[in-house]
Amino acid sequence: MFQINQLGTPKIASPLQLSTVKGDNIFNFIKDEDKLIYDLSLENYQQCIADGIAPVWLEKAGPRQFLHFDPKHTKAAIVTCGGLCPGLNNVIRGIVMALHYFYDIKDILGIRYGYEGLNPEAGHEFLKLTPDVVKDIHHHGGTILGSSRGGQSVSTMVDTLVANNINILFTIGGDGTLKGANAIGEEVAKRGANISVVGIPKTIDNDIDIIDKSFGFETSFDIASPIIRDAHNEAAGALNGIAIIKVMGRDSGFIAASATLAMPEVNYVLVPEMDFNLYGEAGFLELLKKRLLDKKHAVIVVAEGAGQHLIQKEAEVKDASGNIQHEDIGVFLKDKIKAYFADSLPVTIKYIDPSYIVRSAPANSSDSIFCSSLAYQAVHGAMAGKTQFVVGKVNNKFVYLPIAAVTTKRKKIDLESEFWFAVLQSTGQPFSF
Ligand code: F6P
Numbered sequence: 001m002f003q004i005n006q007l008g009t010p011k012i013a014s015p016l017q018l019s020t021v022k023g024d025n026i027f028n029f030i031k032d033e034d035k036l037i038y039d040l041s042l043e044n045y046q047q048c049i050a051d052g053i054a055p056v057w058l059e060k061a062g063p064r065q066f067l068h069f070d071p072k073h074t075k076a077a078i079v080t081c082g083g084l085c086p087g088l089n090n091v092i093r094g095i096v097m098a099l100h101y102f103y104d105i106k107d108i109l110g111i112r113y114g115y116e117g118l119n120p121e122a123g124h125e126f127l128k129l130t131p132d133v134v135k136d137i138h139h140h141g142g143t144i145l146g147s148s149r150g151g152q153s154v155s156t157m158v159d160t161l162v163a164n165n166i167n168i169l170f171t172i173g174g175d176g177t178l179k180g181a182n183a184i185g186e187e188v189a190k191r192g193a194n195i196s197v198v199g200i201p202k203t204i205d206n207d208i209d210i211i212d213k214s215f216g217f218e219t220s221f222d223i224a225s226p227i228i229r230d231a232h233n234e235a236a237g238a239l240n241g242i243a244i245i246k247v248m249g250r251d252s253g254f255i256a257a258s259a260t261l262a263m264p265e266v267n268y269v270l271v272p273e274m275d276f277n278l279y280g281e282a283g284f285l286e287l288l289k290k291r292l293l294d295k296k297h298a299v300i301v302v303a304e305g306a307g308q309h310l311i312q313k314e315a316e317v318k319d320a321s322g323n324i325q326h327e328d329i330g331v332f333l334k335d336k337i338k339a340y341f342a343d344s345l346p347v348t349i350k351y352i353d354p355s356y357i358v359r360s361a362p363a364n365s366s367d368s369i370f371c372s373s374l375a376y377q378a379v380h381g382a383m384a385g386k387t388q389f390v391v392g393k394v395n396n397k398f399v400y401l402p403i404a405a406v407t408t409k410r411k412k413i414d415l416e417s418e419f420w421f422a423v424l425q426s427t428g429q430p431f432s433f
Contacts, residue, residue: 002038002058004400005185007196007385010066014383016102018063030062030380036397061377061391061398063102068385069167069196071103076382077166078129079111079118080143081173081180082321084356085202086219087363087371088172089137089144094375095170096134102376103383106130109166114148114173115180118157126164138368141360143172150320151180158187161195168196168382174203174214175407176321178390182403185388196382199390199403200374204359207252207410210401211392215371217254219364220247224259227354228301232265235297238348242288242298242337246330246353249303250323252412255358256303257423264426267291267298270329272305273413276433278336284433285340292345302329304355373398 019026035057037044048055076099080088092110099105110127111117117124127133127145137144161169161184171181178199185197201208206217224247231243247255253271260266268284270276277283291298304326311327319325334351341347363371370393377391377398389400413420424431 001056002401002405004059004381004386004389004402005189007068007194007387010064010068010384012067012070014063014065014067015071015104016063018065020065029065030060032059032064034060036060036395036399038394040395058394058399058401061381061400063380064384067383069383071105071383074103074105074167074383075107075109075165076105076168076170077109077111077126077161077164078145078170079114079172080145080147080202081114081171081177082147082149082202083174083204084142084147084359085204085216086141086223086359086361087215087367088142088147088202089134089140090363090368090371091172091200091202091215091375092129092144093134093138094372095379096129097131098376098379100131102379109164110145113146115150115152115157115177116148117145118160119152120156120160138371139362141362148320149176151176154180154183154187157184158191158193158195161188162191162193167194168198170198170200170378170382172200172202174201174205175208175410176323177202178208178403178407182388182407185403188387196385196387198378198382198387200378201390201392201406204255205249205252206254207412208392209406209409209411211390211394211406212396213393215367215374216359216363217258218370219361219367220255220358221258221262222364223358223361224255224354225262227352228259228263228266228299231350231352232263232299234350235299238297240292240296240345240347242292242300242347242349244300244302244330244333244337244349244351246302246304246328246351246355247358248355250305250326251410253303253306254413256301256306257413257420260301260423261426265299266301266427268300268429269423269427270300270302270306271413272303272308273415274306274432275309276307278310282433285337287429287433288337289341289345292347300333302333304329307332
């Protein structure tokens with residue numbers, strides 16, 4: 001189920017001075033047989049025993065003793081795609097440093113402005129990446145390579161990789177990018193080319209399936225949290241003050257929900273996964289009214305994809321990645337709240353939209369550690385000749401997963417989960433309204 005595609009049989013001894021025996025105080029190479037169990041529940045264990053079958057396993061990430069690519073003749077490229085995300089530069093830095101210092105690979109190219117940079121017609125020059133070029137980039141948000149949304153002809157991109165003798169392509173991006181990477185991998189396989197395609201999942205929305213979290217996500221709610229703290233001051237500083245903070249989250253409300261958990265002064269969090277009513281006795285506006293009468297202020301965190309069912313749309317607009325562009329729920333809520341209380345209660349509404357500030361920030365310490373590890377693990381897997389895989393943590397362990405396994409569906413908040421229950425316990429809002 002989670003079998004990783006492989007280019008040939010790895011035969012070249014790794015230059016890494018690691019061990020193959022336990023007890024010598026040196027880290028051991030990871031063997032392909034070192035599998036991890038996916039579903040750790042006792043129920044799954046008992047079911048497997050009863051059925052006499054092996055549990056679903058995951059391939060452990062890490063350095064392999066034998067490589068597919070000869071470091072002396074290996075050229076790598078890195079591309080960043082989609083919206084910005086904290087940690088992009090950390091991942092670029094980590095890949096370059098690992099290739100250079102662990103495997104002695106000196107030929108590393110940066111592809112400019114996403115997949116566009118693999119289309120010669122766009123006219124973007126490659127950027128030569130060396131330790132000197134990348135050594136300080138982790139201090140900055142954004143990506144030194146530039147990014148873009150949207151795909152390019154797969155055949156043109158593979159032509160470019162082949163024409164430039166690129167053996168490993170590291171793609172850093174979300175769902176669309178990873179699907180693109182898989183398509184490149186398929187085309188490479190069709191042509192019998194010797195190119196490994198690797199994905200490092202990136203999305204502040206944390207909506208990549210199966211993996212515990214994507215890099216940049218923790219920084220995102222870390223940046224959003226003090227904004228919410230200050231918004232609370234604004235709300236509490238006025239009679240019937242209402243602060244509405246909109247954060248990103250097109251189809252998944254993880255940033256909104258996690259920032260809410262970090263800042264328990266949030267009274268309501270609205271996410272795309274939930275349906276809610278604005279009007280009626282049990283609707284959101286009546287709930288808000290009761291809170292204002294009782295506490296004289298309220299803090300609302302809303303994810304951009306929430307409440308879209310309430311907004312009348314003229315036509316469906318999609319972005320270059322093919323995602324439906326949502327109407328501004330923050331402005332919509334502000335207007336509806338204002339209108340609702342116009343004749344009954346004097347309210348002061350402060351609307352705050354820190355969306356782009358959140359995602360263009362540099363990675364926090366936790367994400368910095370995570371990004372470097374992801375980068376190193378991606379390099380180890382690629383050098384062993386694995387392809388069409390992503391690196392990520394599952395059950396808190398680094399693993400390699402087939403790209404196709406994580407792009408089948410988007411991860412969303414499970415409204416029956418402990419996570420969502422914790423959010424509701426924190427806000428005190430009802431299960432539904
Ligand atoms: O990367 C996903 C995301 O953060 C979504 O939550 C949001 O809708 C989108 O990016 C906005 O990106 P842009 O404005 O660059 O298209």
